Amino acid sequence: MMNKLKIVFLLCFVQQLVIAQEKPNIVLLFSDDAGYADFGFHGSKIMKTPNLDKLAKQAVRFTQGYVSDPTCGPSRAGLITGRYQQRFGFEENNVPGFMSAVSAADGREMGLPVEEVTIADYMKKMGYTTSFYGKWHLGGDDRFHPVKRGFDEFYGFRGGARSYFPYSNIPAQKMDLMERGFGNFVEPEQYLTDALAMEAIDFIERNAKAKKPFFTILSFNAVHTPMDATKEDLDQFPELKGKRKIVAAMTLALDRACGKVLDKLKELGIDKNTLVVFTNDNGGPTDKNAGVNFPLSGTKSSHLEGGIRVPFLIKWPNNTGANTTYDYPISTLDLLPTFFAIGGGDVRTIKGTDGVDLLPYITGENTERPHEVLFWRKDTRGVIRRGDWKLIRYPDRPAELYNIPNDISETHNLVSKHPKMVKEMFKELFAWELTLERPRWMLKKAFEKVDIDRMDKFRDQSKYIDGESK
Template identity: 40%
Template sequence: MFLFGYTYAQKPNVIVIMADDLGYADVGYNGCKDIPTPNIDKLAKNGAILTSGYVSGPMCGPSRAGFITGRMQSSFGWYGNPGTPLDEQQGLPNNVSTVAQYMQEQGYVTGGVGKWHMGTAPHQHPNNMGYDEWYGFLSGGHLYYPMDHPSYNGKYLNTPKPWIMREMHHTLPIIHNNQPVEWNQYLTHELTDQGVNFIDKNKNNPFFLFMSYNAPHEYLEAPEETIAMFPEEKMTEIPGVKPEKRSVYAAMTYEFDKGVGKLIATLEKLNLTENTIVWFLSDNGGMKRTSDNRPLKGAKWSSYEGGLRVPLVVSWPGKIKSGSVLNAPVTTLDIGATSVALAGGDISKKELDGKNITAYITGETKEEPHEELFWRIGRNYKENSGVLRVGDYKLIVNNKKIELFNLKEDLSETTDLCEKHPEIAQKMLTRWKTLNQSSQPPLWQPLSKKEELSDEYQYKDYEWLKGSPHYRVN
C-alpha cells in the first residue's frame, strides 16, 4: 500500500472503541460544555473527524450486528434487539461470517471486550464467531457493579423468579471466553483494564481489538465521587433530559473517556501508536432522556439524523493528517471493509457491504466513498421503513409516509421537501424499494411474555453460566 509517498508494508493493528448510546453532541470536539472528554478530543485532534459518520441501525442490536459482520443486517434478517437473552434463536445465525473471522484469516489475533448482544447459544459465542479472546458479557446490557454490591441492597441476589427480561440482560455473568470470572470494580474500569491486558499480551502480533463498552447505556450508575463532579445545577439544559439523569450520565461518559485515555497511553508506552489505527464511535444516537444530539433531530430508535449519525473519529499517526475534517458520508460498515483490506484481505471476495476508505481518510483522494447509502429500519419486519441518502438528499420511508430533506441546507431536518421536489422524492423512493428487495425475513420472532417466563428461557446449563442465578442443569 502506498501512503504519503512511501510504501507501508507492516500490517497495522486495529482498535475499535465503541460507546453505547452516546449523544452526538456529548463529546468536546462536537461542542459539549458540561462533560469533559479530553481523551476523545485528543484522538480527534490527532486524527480525522468524520462529520457524517453513520451506523447501520439506530438501536444497539441491529447497529452492532452490522458492524460485527460488516454487512447491512437486514440482508440476513436482523431488525430489532434480541429481547430474550437465553433464546437460542435470537442472535447471529451460524452461516454469517464476521469481520473478526476475516481478520483471523489474515493472521491477526482478535479480541473483544465488553458487550456482545449477538446471542448466547454456543454457535453465537464470540469464540465461535471469530474472536480468539472475549472478556465481557453476552447480553445487551449489564450492571456496572457486581450483584452483591452494597448499593443494590441485595436486590439482584434475592430477586423473585422468574426474572424480568431487562434484569436477565443486566445480570448475566462477566466471562472470559467460556469461564465466568469474578470482578470487583466499576465495570467501565474493568473493561478498560482487560483491553490494556489484551494490547500488552499481543504487542508483538498484529491484532484486532473491539472495545465494546456499555457506557453510558442505562442503567445509570457511576462512582459517587465522579457523580459529585457533575452537580445537577451545572448540567446543560436539554429538552426532555432531567438534570439528575444528566449528572450520572455525565459521570459515566467521563469515566468512559478516561478509559479511552488509558488505552491510548498503553499504545504510546508500547511504541505501537504509529502502527495502530484507532476508531472511536457510538453504536447509535443518544437516548432522549440522557443525551444531547443537537443540532440533529431525533434520538436512539429514530430514522432522523439523531438516531443514525454518531460521533466518529479515526486516528492513525503518520498516515492520517492531524486535524482532518472529512465531511463525506461513511458508515460503520466501512470500518470492517477497511480493516480487512489493510490486513491484506481481498474484500471483493468477502461478504462485506462497506468500502475500503483508506484512501479517503488518509487524504490520497477527495472522492467521496459512497454515491448512496441505504438503511432498512424497523423493530420488526412488518415495518416497511428505512432511509436512503443520495448526495445531500435524504429520504425517510415510514410505512406509507415519506419525508425528504436536504441535509446540507437543513441538517436539523425541519423542512420536508416532498411537495417542493416530488420528482426527487419519487425517484429516491423507487430506488429505496429496489434496494429493499435484498432485505430478508426476520431471523426470529419475539417471544410472548408467557414464553419468556418459562424455564427454557430463564435458565441454561452453559458452562459460562455456572455460579450465576441463571444456571440450571436440564
C-alpha cells in the first residue's frame, strides 16, 4: 500500500513539474527616458540598435503603445500594478521627493502603497520565480523594497537615477547605491548597463538549469541622466557631439545588453518558450538627454504623444506574429493581465485592473479595440483618449482636441470644430477623476510651470531630428 502511495505521489510530482516547465518564461526589457525616434526599428539612421531591430522583426510592434504617465515613478507604479496609479494616490511625479514635496508623505514615506498587489505577487502565485534588476523608483523605505513586493531576487537601486560607473565615494543617499537582495550594498564592477544584463543572464541560466519558469524585469536606467558612457561606445559615433553623442553611446550599450539577454535565451534553447517584451517608461526628455520623439510632439512630462507614447515590442514564438504591427492603442497597464493569463491565470480574478490580456487582440481572436478609452492626469492637467480622438485639458490655456491617426504630431487643434464632442469628453474625464484617490503627496506648484514650459519649448520635435536644434 505504501509503495502505491509513493508511486502516486511521484507521478503527481512529475506531472506538476512538467506543467511548471511548460509555462512560458517572461522577460521584460524596460528602458528609461528613451526617445521614441531613437531606435532603428523606428527609423533612426543615427542610433545603432541592431539587436532591438532584430527583435522588432521577430515581434509584434505596437504603433500606439502608451504608458500611464509621462514621468518615471508614476509610470512604473501603473505598470507594476496594472492599475491607474491615480487610483491609489501615486500621481504627483517621482519618489522620493525630499525637496519638492509639500505634503505629509515626504521622503522615504513616499512609495507604492503596501496594500497594492504587484505583478510579481501575481506571477509567484502562478509558480514563477521572480526577479528585478535595475531602477526601482517605487519608494526608498524598507517596506517598499522589491523583495517585499513579490520579487525573489533584486540587484538594483531604490532611487530614480545614479552614476553608470561604480561609486568611489559613497553618496549620502543609500537609495543611489546598488543593492543585492535586501541591505547588501554592492557596487558593480563594470558599466552599469552591462552589469544589469549579466545579473539577468545569471538568473536566467540558473532557472533554465532547474527547469523552473521565471519572470524577470530588467529595468535599465539607460538612457536616463546622468550622461555617462564608456570611451569605447563614444568612439562609435565620431560624427556626433555633445549630449547627442553621449545618448547614442548609451543607447548602443542598452542595445548590446538587450542582445546579450536575447542571445542567452537562444543559447539555452528556451527562446521559443519565452515571451519577451521591450518598452520604455515615458518619452525622451529632449532638454536633458537629447532624446528625439519625432514624429510625435513634446517630451517627457508632457501629455502630448511624445510624453506618453513609447516603443513597444512583444515576441512570443509560435504564438504572436513576427514582423507585424498592431495599430490600436494599448498600454503598459496591459502587461500584468497579459503575463498572468499567459502563465495560466484567470484575468477575471485580478482585482481592480485597468489593463487587459493582449493576446486575444494580437492573435486576431478579438478584433475590437483593447481600450475604447484611456486616461491620464497630473494635477489639473487631464487627458482622455476616446477612439481616435484625444482631448487635453490644461491649467493655463484652452483645451486641445486632436484626431491622432490623422495628426500624429498634434498640430491641428479641432476644438472649435467639435464643441459637442469636447463637452462630452470633458464630462467623461471628470467622471473618471471622481473615482480616484487624492494624491498622497503634492509637488510645489512651480514644478507644474516647469513641465508646461518644457512642453512649449520642445513641442516641435522636427527641430531635433539630427540631435541639435535647427
